Amino acid sequence: MELAVDIREMTKADFDQVVEVIDQWWGGPVAQQAHPAFFHEFGDTALVAVEDGELAGFVLGFIAPTAPPVAYVHLVGVRPDLQRKGLGQTLYERFAATCRARGVRQIKAITTLANEGSRKFHLALGFEERVDGDYAGRGRARVIFVKRLD
Numbered sequence: 001m002e003l004a005v006d007i008r009e010m011t012k013a014d015f016d017q018v019v020e021v022i023d024q025w026w027g028g029p030v031a032q033q034a035h036p037a038f039f040h041e042f043g044d045t046a047l048v049a050v051e052d053g054e055l056a057g058f059v060l061g062f063i064a065p066t067a068p069p070v071a072y073v074h075l076v077g078v079r080p081d082l083q084r085k086g087l088g089q090t091l092y093e094r095f096a097a098t099c100r101a102r103g104v105r106q107i108k109a110i111t112t113l114a115n116e117g118s119r120k121f122h123l124a125l126g127f128e129e130r131v132d133g134d135y136a137g138r139g140r141a142r143v144i145f146v147k148r149l150d
Helices: 012-026 087-101 116-124
Strands: 006-009 047-051 054-064 070-078 106-111 128-132 142-148
Touching: 006 087, 012 054, 012 070, 047 087, 054 087, 070 087, 087 106, 106 116, 116 128, 116 142
Parallel strands: 070 106
Antiparallel strands: 006 047, 047 054, 054 070, 106 142, 128 142
16 A cells, blocks of 8 residues: 655654654653754754645654764654554655765664564664663663665
């Protein structure tokens, strides 16, 4: 089934809507992770997918000013009724295309060990994963996903 969505840069109204729905979409209190810096400071790499005028999905990411630069996806979300239809992958691909056009050759994302959904999703997209036992502080392990954009 092909989705008829428009993917574009996020507006302030879109960001406000993301914050309103993310807890409902993810089934828990995570709205605080949708930090406004991902819109206000990294706005041209924050994307939304819109279907029939309604928010269908989003990706909050940025290009880190490292040498060489690395793209980082902080949050990606798809409306529950549209999950498993390729929209998350399409959002990632659009973000990656923007990054590739800016000379970025690697994309990265991070999750917790217990987030099996995120792990399966990223592995299905061709990411490699590794566990860093102290990534978020002593004894606070995280899974780091990395994918080449070449």
